[in-house]
Amino acid sequence: DTGVSQDPRHKITKRGQNVTFRCDPISEHNRLYWYRQTLGQGPEFLTYFQNEAQLEKSRLLSDRFSAERPKGSFSTLEIQRTEQGDSAMYLCASSLVEAFFGQGTRLTVV
Amino acid sequence: AQTVTQSQPEMSVQEAETVTLSCTYDTSESDYYLFWYKQPPSRQMILVIRQEAYKQQNATENRFSVNFQKAAKSFSLKISDSQLGDAAMYFCAWWGANDYKLSFGAGTTVTVRA
Numbered sequence: 001d002t003g004v005s006q007d008p009r010h011k012i013t014k015r016g017q018n019v020t021f022r023c024d025p026i027s028e029h030n031r032l033y034w035y036r037q038t039l040g041q042g043p044e045f046l047t048y049f050q051n052e053a054q055l056e057k058s059r060l061l062s063d064r065f066s067a068e069r070p071k072g073s074f075s076t077l078e079i080q081r082t083e084q085g086d087s088a089m090y091l092c093a094s095s096l097v098e099a100f101f102g103q104g105t106r107l108t109v110v
Numbered sequence: 111a112q113t114v115t116q117s118q119p120e121m122s123v124q125e126a127e128t129v130t131l132s133c134t135y136d137t138s139e140s141d142y143y144l145f146w147y148k149q150p151p152s153r154q155m156i157l158v159i160r161q162e163a164y165k166q167q168n169a170t171e172n173r174f175s176v177n178f179q180k181a182a183k184s185f186s187l188k189i190s191d192s193q194l195g196d197a198a199m200y201f202c203a204w205w206g207a208n209d210y211k212l213s214f215g216a217g218t219t220v221t222v223r224a
Contacts, residue, residue, distance in 0.1 A: 031210055042201055042214040043155075056211060089153060097205070098145055099212055101155035 002026060004102035006092050012108045013082055020078045021105045025094030032075050033099060034067055035091040043091055049075060082109045112137045114204050116215035123192045124223050130177075131187045131218045133202030141207040144178065144185045149217075150198040158200070161185065189220070197222045 005024045013019050025032050030051050035043035046065065047057045051072035064082075069075040079086055087109045093099035113136045123129035135144070146158040161169045161178050169176050173193075177186045189196055202215040 033212060035214075040199075040217075040219075042216045045211065045213065048211065050210065056209075091155065093155070093212070095205075095212070097143060098157050098160050099203075099205075100157065101147075103152075103154045 004092060004094050004100050006090075006102035006105050008105055009103060010106045010108075012110060015084060015109055016081055018078065018080045019082060019107065020076055021090055021092075021107075023075045023077070023092030023094075023102060025074070025092070026100060029094035029096055029100075030072065031095045031099075032069055033093045033095070034075070034077050035093070037089045037091055037104070046077070046090075079107075082107075084109050112139075112204050112206065112211070112213045114202050114213050114215040116202055116218050118218045119216070120219045120221065122221045122223060123189070123196075125192055125194060127192055128188060128190045129192060129220060131189075131200055131202075131220070133185045133187070133215055135183050135185065135202070135204050137183070137204065137206070139206050139208060143205045143207070144176075145203040145205065146174070146176070146185075146187045147201045147203060147214075148196075148198045149201065155201070159187070192222050194222050194224060196220060 007022045033048040034046040037043045049069040064080045067077045089104045091104045093101045115134045142163045144161045148156045159171045173190045175188045199217045201217045205212045
């Protein structure tokens with residue numbers, strides 16, 4: 001399968017814990033995006049990379065969120081001290097032009 | 111900032127009929143792309159169709175076609191001969207060729223009646 005893959009697919013965590021999600025993009029894609037989506041809503045932009053450079057980070061992204069893309073390959077999104085409001089689907093996409101999405105990581109904070 | 115507006119939260123269509131989803135956008139850029147994505151209940155986002163802003167010809171992909179009105183900043187999606195598998199949430203998206211940011215509308219839920 002040469003599509004975008006995300007791991008884990010589901011994550012349940014207790015409030016206050018840290019979580020890390022991984023995204024493996026399509027290999028030749030130089031751009032990688034992270035979005036957050038709640039039920040019935042459109043994807044909300046979090047951040048994106050061109051190769052290893054993080055070019056933009058949403059103002060909505062608090063300091064508890066950090067993302068990396070070492071060597072311009074896979075990316076990780078870490079959320080520290082999770083809160084119940086962080087419960088959502090986290091989507092990763094990669095692109096040359098049109099974006100291709102992974103299946104997402106569903107985070108539930110209890 | 112670019113904004114994408116989908117004014118129809120829900121649309122319903124009879125199987126085999128046609129439905130049109132509306133999308134407007136606001137940008138000052140001249141070089142951009144527009145997309146329609148489909149998100150079935152399984153939640154993976156799938157690209158339906160793309161339109162380059164510099165092309166006047168409307169894009170078509172099988173039963174899916176767009177009406178791109180650049181001056182009006184309008185980008186509607188027409189689904190012809192609707193099938194039960196078309197039931198999903200549809201998102202309009204804008205991508206700038208200068209800043210590479212991909213912005214989405216709020217989505218339209220399409221229900222197909224058998």
